[in-house]
Amino acid sequence: MTRSLDLSADRPTILEIWTPTCVACRAMQPDLDVVAKTFSDRVDLKMINAAEESAKIRELGVRATPTLIGVREGTEVFRIVGRRSRTDLHDLVEAVGRGGPVRRVSRQDSVLRLSAGFALLALGVAGGPAWPLAVLGVAVFVSGIGPLLRIRRE
Amino acid sequence: MGFANEAAWDRIARVAGGIVLLYIGWAGVVTGGWGTFFKLIGFVPLATGLIGWCPLYAMFRFRTNDRLRDVRAA
Numbered sequence: 001m002t003r004s005l006d007l008s009a010d011r012p013t014i015l016e017i018w019t020p021t022c023v024a025c026r027a028m029q030p031d032l033d034v035v036a037k038t039f040s041d042r043v044d045l046k047m048i049n050a051a052e053e054s055a056k057i058r059e060l061g062v063r064a065t066p067t068l069i070g071v072r073e074g075t076e077v078f079r080i081v082g083r084r085s086r087t088d089l090h091d092l093v094e095a096v097g098r099g100g101p102v103r104r105v106s107r108q109d110s111v112l113r114l115s116a117g118f119a120l121l122a123l124g125v126a127g128g129p130a131w132p133l134a135v136l137g138v139a140v141f142v143s144g145i146g147p148l149l150r151i152r153r154e
Numbered sequence: 155m156g157f158a159n160e161a162a163w164d165r166i167a168r169v170a171g172g173i174v175l176l177y178i179g180w181a182g183v184v185t186g187g188w189g190t191f192f193k194l195i196g197f198v199p200l201a202t203g204l205i206g207w208c209p210l211y212a213m214f215r216f217r218t219n220d221r222l223r224d225v226r227a228a
Contacts, residue, residue, distance in 0.1 A: 081158055082219045116169045123177045130180035
């Protein structure tokens, strides 16, 4: 979904919506600071305290923290909710900075899919056997490995 | 993903639970009506865990990832 935002920023910008009481925000902040510093020549980081700017939050349609919104040329190019690893943050900020496609599936999602697929496949083959489980396992595994391969190619 | 309403621990628990239920049903650990029940119901936590979004949570405006308590209180 793309959303037009009233942002006059010339450069690509990451909006970080956070609250002081948000544990995940505090946990992610050091990683985000490092990534923002790495790309400070190309991407701006704008932090919005949701507790103080509730009108702005409603305007943006933000419902949870931490939320990161990538903005390029006044248009929202991605929106993620929840804590992300430093690697994921690096990939997101880098993609916004260079104007490339933004990966939608995080490494966490890929790992979860790979693990679930492997477990289903193993149980389907070894325990039963239950072939529908094995087939489902292959499908889930493939859905996880695809994004991971794309990540490595980029 | 922007629509996610489940925390990481929630997703992992759902996926693990879904796999166990599917295994119980499809591997024949439990047969008969309950076996069929497990065969089908296991897909629900597995799918919601993999997607990261629970329709019941959404219906009741509940979420296990962090909330905007301060904003809602305002």
